[in-house]
Amino acid sequence: MNTQAYLSDFLAKQIQKDPAQKVFHQAMQEVVLSLAPVLEQNPIYIKEKILERIVEPERIISFRVPWQDDKGEIHVNRGFRVQFNSALGPYKGGIRFHQSVTQDSLKFLGFEQTFKNSLTTLPLGGGKGGSDFDTRGKSDSEVMRFCHSFINELYHHIGYHTDIPAGDLGCGAREIGYMFGQYKKLTNDFTGAFTGKKPNWGGSLLRPEATGYGIVYFAQNMLATKQDHLQGKTCLVSGCGNVGIHAIEKLIELGAKVVSFMDYDGCIYDPDGVDVEKLAFLKNLVFVQRGSVKAYAQRFSHAEFLPGKRPWAIPCDVAFPTACENELNEQDAHELLKNGCQCLCEGSNMPCTPQAAEAFHAAKILYSPGKASNAGGVAVSGLEMTQNSMRIYWTREEVDAYLQRIMKNIHESCLTAAAQYACAGNYAAGANIAGFKKVADAMLDQGLV
Numbered sequence: 001m002n003t004q005a006y007l008s009d010f011l012a013k014q015i016q017k018d019p020a021q022k023v024f025h026q027a028m029q030e031v032v033l034s035l036a037p038v039l040e041q042n043p044i045y046i047k048e049k050i051l052e053r054i055v056e057p058e059r060i061i062s063f064r065v066p067w068q069d070d071k072g073e074i075h076v077n078r079g080f081r082v083q084f085n086s087a088l089g090p091y092k093g094g095i096r097f098h099q100s101v102t103q104d105s106l107k108f109l110g111f112e113q114t115f116k117n118s119l120t121t122l123p124l125g126g127g128k129g130g131s132d133f134d135t136r137g138k139s140d141s142e143v144m145r146f147c148h149s150f151i152n153e154l155y156h157h158i159g160y161h162t163d164i165p166a167g168d169l170g171c172g173a174r175e176i177g178y179m180f181g182q183y184k185k186l187t188n189d190f191t192g193a194f195t196g197k198k199p200n201w202g203g204s205l206l207r208p209e210a211t212g213y214g215i216v217y218f219a220q221n222m223l224a225t226k227q228d229h230l231q232g233k234t235c236l237v238s239g240c241g242n243v244g245i246h247a248i249e250k251l252i253e254l255g256a257k258v259v260s261f262m263d264y265d266g267c268i269y270d271p272d273g274v275d276v277e278k279l280a281f282l283k284n285l286v287f288v289q290r291g292s293v294k295a296y297a298q299r300f301s302h303a304e305f306l307p308g309k310r311p312w313a314i315p316c317d318v319a320f321p322t323a324c325e326n327e328l329n330e331q332d333a334h335e336l337l338k339n340g341c342q343c344l345c346e347g348s349n350m351p352c353t354p355q356a357a358e359a360f361h362a363a364k365i366l367y368s369p370g371k372a373s374n375a376g377g378v379a380v381s382g383l384e385m386t387q388n389s390m391r392i393y394w395t396r397e398e399v400d401a402y403l404q405r406i407m408k409n410i411h412e413s414c415l416t417a418a419a420q421y422a423c424a425g426n427y428a429a430g431a432n433i434a435g436f437k438k439v440a441d442a443m444l445d446q447g448l449v
């Protein structure tokens, strides 16, 4: 059987196993199809059934999360941890709290995480967890009771050398605090079993900023291949959670003009660009008041609130999708290209639909996949683990220097792998190939486990 036939047969069989897991299939297909040249040059991966093994999570834990709201009413949510692959190190990946969370979405995220973590060059396996619990509209004490209940089960399965969760959508320092506290209470052990902790109790400086800064560093590296830079560029950012806000911060520092950001209610278009003062307002709005971005347009003249909209129709040079999977479709991609977008740097995981990704490839613009460009967050989580092991804290400057170096290395690995397997300049294929090879070779070394 030739490689293409093998891959089609492989994908058909996998899809048949869990026909409803659409988003996982999308991620699997994207990775697997780009591996054809690797499989051709390394038939051992086919003989040893590495693909069949790598798409199967090592373990999925699914559990009940009962909790009581402030009125005493009982609620039951579902909790999950997908321990996807531990060939390179303990499972590592965030916890997502959002109503959209299902086993399918976490399988997709755990799969992506495995390759992302491999790209960081740190000794990290891949995992992801979460619950269909929505933190929006909940009081602090409700969030605390939920987090404690979540950990009452999860603590059996995680640990400093086993599985180290962190934050993700709907799960920030507050939630990590409650989870870490309960984990410590149950295990009687103060270890770095979580990352994304606050710096006064074991967290790394720059961890909150790391994903957002990292995507901007990655974009800088991409533009540098064309002797270009971010200064003076008009940029779109979408989601304005932890990733989006810190991307905006770094972009302002580098002299770029950010004209958009959004939340669940809609999009802000600010033709004057976000400046330091406006960013301080936005940070307070999002992180402290947990309010809607609408208030930004009420506060600053010229800024417009576009209810229910996304920013992709606004002309720009560089776009940073930072909200969630499949937030940018084919029509959006054509709109961006028509308006002159020359660089698309993914901040969220798989934000582009396959058709949108295809449009960017066909147009040959600079286009990076999330598993490469958003790896700065988990990379600094890896550095947080190192600091915890050494029982020291590094300065902000030290962590930033590591982060910049890691993002540069990931950028280089993508380009090197792409060039080696005849798809020069294709960051998506390069990231898949480089991420896959490291995990696959470790799996070969470790035998059938």
Ligand code: GLU
Residues within 6 Å of the ligand: 092, 093, 094, 095, 164, 165, 166, 167, 168, 169, 195, 349, 374, 375, 377, 378, 379, 381
């Ligand atoms: N949730 C983040 C990611 O998607 C961070 C994971 C971590 O720090 O473990 O990479």
